[in-house]
Each structure stands twice: as structure tokens, then as C-alpha cells.
Amino acid sequence: MTVLAIGVFVVSYIFIATERIPKTHAALGGAAIVLALGVVHSEDAFYSRETGVDWDVVFLLFGMMIIVGVLRQTGVFEYTAVWAAKRAKGSALRIMILLVLITAVASAFLDNVTTVLLIAPVTLLVCERLEINPVPFLIAEVLASNIGGAATLIGDPPNIIIGSRAGLSFNDFLVHMTPIVIIEIAVFTLILPRLFRGSFEVDPARVADVMALDEREAIRDSGLLIKCGLVLAAVFTGFVGHSIFHVEPSVVALLGAGVLILVSRLPQRDYMAAVEWETLLFFAGLFIMIGALVKTGVIERLASAATDATGGNALVATMLILGVSAVLSGVIDNIPYVATMSPLVADLVAGMDHSTPGHPLWWSLALGSDFGGNLTAVGASANVVMLGIARRADYPISFWEFTRKGVVVTAITVAVAAPYLWLRYFVLA
Template identity: 80%
Template structure:
């Protein structure tokens, strides 16, 4: 009975999240409350168990990085970077798009992609207004770049944080295994930009001259604060890269960095707490509890056995199946709840594959499928939803299908590149 109840609660909450009938945080918390109220999970299992409980490492890693970015936002460094890029592009809309895409991709690898687009999108609107071009193609391209670039690291995309925590994968593991394919994909994506957004690169010459007259240095609001943020961020990234040697979890590194930055800058709580996405953190908590109920009742283990039977124990088939299933489902549903649901299944499936390299490839297939698949539709990733909201408030709305027409092409290209990479690296060369 408890198994059926856990499935029903999860499916209903999932449908509400996917269709946006109810705010995703409300749906997740309501589902978690029902699971606890029905006794499918008790408080020990929901709050303290590593297998079935809330993954606090994920929650506090996100919290720490959000606080750091909240302080960094006040320096104006992101505005400086965008204006600098526009001037270095000599006002050419195509070159502006390419530079902003590259900046977004790199930034998304070291900040979460939602934070990156929150900071880059408003500046993009300003630059496009100055150039007299439609900002919609630029915003869409930046979202794609953010989801691609965020794939490269543990902290770049929320699904990676979940995968890293569940599989015990370090910041360096993501750098070594995913950065090579991300670089290849980013190069290909940059090459197809003129074709993908053809007809979007005609600018007003008078407005181009206006952009060239901007002084990017005026965007920096506090040089001293910028220096302090730079030092703390350098220390935090060092901690991420060497956390295994230092024996400090990434979540602790992020919280220490946030605490030190707040302390040395004397930032007021209203400044850095305003950047904390409490709804996202609560959404994660509720989702973890609902997924924990599926684990506790054996639903995930049964699905893993079915997946094993479907692949006949063939590791390559399992890897490709995860990749090609994850991309469309992540795009249709949202890659965060999808990965939260799939990660315990992949964990169980990986224990049934003898070769450690082949077993780990399952996790990389999940990450690539979910992260690249997030570009498929307007609701495939949190960054997509954020940018659509910014565009609507700015009076240049992006429709669901306008985004999806381009997203389907990008997803097809990126997944098509990921498949041979997984095969070559882990089954031919590995």
C-alpha cells in the first residue's frame, strides 16, 4: 500500500511541476508533507538518512554560492564584462553574441547557470537596445550556452550537484570527464550560431557608435569590494578543486567562503540574502523527501532491475539508453527533478556493472543527457525559465515554441556529439 501511495504522490506532484499548474516549490513541499504525514517516511529517514533523506550537501553548497554571488553582484563586474565584450566586438551583433555566449558558458562553469543568466541577461538587454537589435536571439543563445557551459563542472548546473553528491564524484572528476566534450560542443555551437539565428544581426550604425562610446570602467561600483570578492572566490575554487586532498566537502568550502566574504566586506544581510533563492532550496528539500519515499518503498530498486533486464547487462547499451532517454525527458519535465529521480536508479544500476569505468560512464551519460536536454524546451532547465521571465518583464517576451524550435536543434546536435564521446572514451579508449 505504501508503495502505491508513494508513487501516486510523486506522479501527481511531478505533473503539477511539469505543467506549472501549481508553483513547483508548493507542489514539492506538499508532496513531501503528504509522504511524511502518511508515515511512508519518518523524520529520521527524511532528515538524517543519506539514502532516503534530504541531501544537505546540495542545499548548503547552493546556499553558500548564492550568498557569494549576492555580494559579488554589488561590484558591477558582470556589467563591466558585458560592455567590454560589446566594445571588443566593435559593435558587430554577431561578434557580440559570440563573445556573450563564450562569457556566459565560462561563467556558468564556475557559478550556477541560474545565477549567471540572472546577471548577464539584463546587461544583454541594455547592449541590444543600444545596438538597436532584437534581444530575443541573444537571450536564447545565452541560455543554451549557460546550460552547455554549466555541464563542465560540479557546481555549474544543479543536476551535476545532485549527481556528484549521489555518486561521490569530485569537482576534479567533472573537470576531467566532462570538460573535453563541453569544449567540443561549445565550439560547434558557436560555429552554428550565424545559421541558427540568421537574420538577427543587422544593427543601427548610429547606435553602434553609441555603444563604442560607453566607458565600461564606470560599471565597477566598488573596486575594494571587487578585490575582496576575487580573493575569496580564488580560495573557494581552490577548495573545490582540492577538496579531496583537503578532506573538506564542497558544501563546507562554499559556506566558509560565504561566511568569510560577508565578514571581511561587512555586507548587510539585506544585500546578500536578497540573492538567495529560498524557493529553489525549499523545492530541492521537498523533492528529496519524495524521491526518498520511492527509494524506501523499493520503487527505484525495481526500476533499476527493469533497466538492467532491458539492457541485458550490456554496459554500452545502458549508457546510451540513459543518454538518449535523459535528454528528451529532462527537456520536457525539468532536469532537476528528473536527475533527482534518476540518480538513485543509476546508483543501483551501476552496482550491477563489473567494470568500474563502465559503471562511472552511466553517471556521465546521465549528466550529459540531463544538462544538454535542458535546452530542449522553455521549461527544461531553471535558467530557461528565469530568462523567459526577464524577457517578458522587459517587454520582449519569448514564446514557448520560439525557444523550443531552436532548443530542439541545439539538443539534437549536442546529444549527437555526446554519444560518440561516451563510446570512444569509455569503451574504445578507456
């Protein structure tokens, strides 16, 4: 069964990477095979928290897609697009930097998937106004969302898992993770001109047209915008305080979507058109295939081998976990990887001498898995969502087009994180 689970995953991953068939077909096909052959059963795929579909992720996405669909009817995305273009004076590079910074900050206080769902429509509209290719902007934003989301407990799903397992608070993440994330975003902003060279040429005539626009005219329904603002404020409060209210973000998103459907009285086609069904099905298939790897012990053996190689040395363990997490999170998906790795890190921390710092292992796991999500197009939920949005907007982003940029950014962010961990916890501690 172990060989079968690995084989199905590898073949499906090859199809996803080469795009010989649609990635949703590849993921669902792989899931069907492991189910049909009994590698996982219905209980494993649909009811198990360890090996099944992460319904919290699926329904969080579904709820936020509906909210974005309702919000789109107000014209606020057009307003924001024109506002951003005018503040940047039509410079494509300045627009990218502005959107990247907004995305990074928003991802720290929401979650990166929600941020991507909100920022992508703005990006598509501003690029349409300037008649420039939105693909570099969309890729830059999702890379920034994965970096910015690392800053807080709620910014990236792996952080929530780590915080729960290690007993780390929201403030712990602010103190330990936010400083390095600020540095990483600054570095990322500096490399944008070289990373997306040739993507910033704009027709001066289009710039003049945009500068002459009045963004206030873009608002089509101010009453609905006020209602959306109130509901979004409540949803965001629920996201930030979900550990206090004991209500999962997925439930908060579904409740917000339900309220907006009731108060907006929009026809079903208006808000359901925003739901990325293919993206949701892709996630379901991917979760089932990864669940087969978890059930057969593949991921646990890989993680265990990595931790055994440390020899009890805290510095070696920190650096090894950082590197291994970055690679495996990018290939497998950082949510199930962290769920599997957390117990092993907890054992490693508990077994170390009290005189050696144990927390660096948790922070290296968080940094490696969060930044590793940028490695490939399927490394993080936000990546898959962004690619789905781009495809529906007729700007498809291939697996390798994303991954070529993601590999560079992951290498740089991990390279910056390594000396931070060493200096903060082993030199200056």
C-alpha cells in the same frame, strides 16, 4: 505507497510543466502530501542522504547567492557587460557566442550552478544596454553550462557521484570527457543562430551608445572588488581542491559568504536581496518528492529494468544507459538519478568479461545524465536557478519555452555522444 508516490510526483510535475500554479507551490504541496501520508518520514526527508533534501546543494546555492549579492555592489557585472558588448561590437549573436563560451569553460572548473549565478547578472545587464530580450541568452547559457560542466569531475554534481563510486580521478574525467565536451560545445555554438532565430536584431543607435561607454566607469567600489576577488579566489580554490581539503563545496560557499559579509560591512538588505528563496524552497520540495520515489523503489526498478535489458553486451549496455539516462535525468533530476543508478552500473561493470571495456558504462552514464539535464526546465539544478533569476528580473521563462529548446539540444548532444563512445571504446580501443 508506491502508487501514491508515483501519483503525487506525476500530478505535481503536471502542475510544474503547465504552470497552472507556481512551481514552488506545486513542489512544496507534493512534498507535504508524501510527508503527511507517511510515504516518507522526517528522518527520510531531512536526514537521509538517499531520500532526503540534498542540503549540500541548497547551502551551496545559498552561499553563492550571497556572494553574488555582495559582488553586485562593486559594479563588476556592469563592467563585464559593457566589455562583452564592446568586444562583440554590439552584435547580439557574437555576444551570445562569447557568453556561451565563457559559461561552458567556467562550468568545467567551478560547477554549473555557480557559473549560472555569476553569468546571469552580466547577461541581464548587457541585454538591457542593447534593449534586447535576455531570455534566449539565459537559456543558451544554462544549456552551455550543463554541457561544459560534463568536462570535469567537479563541473556537474552527477560527475562527483560517479567519480566517487567508480574510483575515477579528476584526470580520468579530463582524458575521457573533455574531448567530447569540446566537440559538443562546438556543435552547440554552430546551431545557436538557428536555435534562437529572430533573437539577434539590435537597434544601431543602441550599439553606438554601448560602444561609446567606458566600462571602467562602471566600477563603484574598487576596494570591495579587491576583497571580493580575494575571497572568490579562495572559494574557487576550495571548489577545485575539495577532495584534497576534505571540505564540501557547500561549506566553502558558506565560509566565503560569511567572510564577505564581515569584510564588506554592507547592510543586510544589500546581500540578502540576491537570495532566491523560492528557488531554494522549490529544490527542497522536489528533493522530498524524488526521495519518496527512491524510498518506494520506483527509480531503482526503472534503472534495473534498463540494465537487465542489455543482456551482458557492453556496447548495447553503453548505448542503452546513455539513452535512458538522458531521458530519466531530464524528467527526474540528474542528481538523485545518478545516485540510484551508480550501484547498478557498478554491478554491471563487475559482471562483464574483462576483455570487454567496462569504463564506457561510466562515461555513458555521465554523458547521458549531464546532457539529459538540458531536456526539461527541472532536469538540472542550474536550470531551476536560471529560471528563478529570470523570473525575479521580470523575464519569466515558462517550462515549455525552456523545454522546447532543451529537447533539441539534448537530442543533438546525445546523438553526437553515441558515435564518440562507439568509436573510442569499441572501434579504436
